[in-house]
Amino acid sequence: MFAQHLLTMADSFRTSDIHILPEQKHYDIYFRLNGQMDKQFYLDREEGSRLISYFKYRSNMDVGEKRRPQSGSMTFHLKEKAVDLRFSTISNYQSQESLVIRLLKQKDANQQEIGAFFRYEWEVLKKLVDAKSGLLLFAGPVDSGKTTTMYHLVKNRLDGEKQQVITVEDPVEIEEVTFLQTQVNETAGISYEHLLKSSLRHHPDVIIVGEIRDEETAKMVMRGALTGHLIVASIHAKNCRGVISRLLELGISQTILEQTLIGVAFQNLIPLYCSLCESNCQTYCSHYPRDQKRAALFEVKTGAPLKDWFNTNCSESANNQKGQRDFNHLLEKVKMYGYISEKTYHRYLISNQ
């Protein structure tokens, strides 16, 4: 059966997303691999819409409804394992549906290696995560490896020692048996805020928060950080400095931030230039292993430079105090060393940093 074949292949490639997209007369199926969309299958119109209907049916969506966007989930049994899937559909103006399938827990913390361009930032992060309490924040685009980084650092902190780590996520992406992993479930009324509140009652050593996206979560995170927990969280911002403005926007006072924030990191995964491909290394090229075609670039602010931000107005342009290890500066270095192409350099440059 094609669905089985598709999911088995996606699972073996460790892709996180499958996209089934309508074209004029057929459907194309793409896998997201190393940040790129890779075309894997071609289906005629009939086969494509049958496949979409099949998944809609299996994930309890309304099969007849083709205009309204829908979402669903299910566990699919492959030959040797089960995979948790999330589905979402959306239609174009001609009522042709596209379906995106997310494969959860495609990663496992032990297998994922972080290939970072620079050792320095990674060492700084390792020291920060050893703190007894406070708040360590990560920003970066979707698919920039924030969760993998947070998991790795916290595992590194434990180093075999027993500590309680609770994660609050939506959804859980990486399986890690030594952490107590919890998942937001809006339909069942279990929000980030709820889970965080109950997590704090457990007095864990570390809490990992998938994303601070509203005021309630932000306040709860601050409370946790002020009452002796280390909180490692991600937040939406387009650079390190944007993290501070975002938290102020979410109603957190500067005084509280100064008391809790121990570090801010911005990260992105950048595709490596390959001399065989004469461009970013492609899926089937063996020059770089399939899961190492990108490397992480970090900017980390802590200590005095972080304090400086509070002393100057956060909304002010940062141009007057550009540091040697700012994201753009490091990106330029990476380009000069020949690790990435000129085109990639321009694509990943942060505007008005």
Ligand SMILES: [Zn+2]
């Ligand atoms: Zn290559």
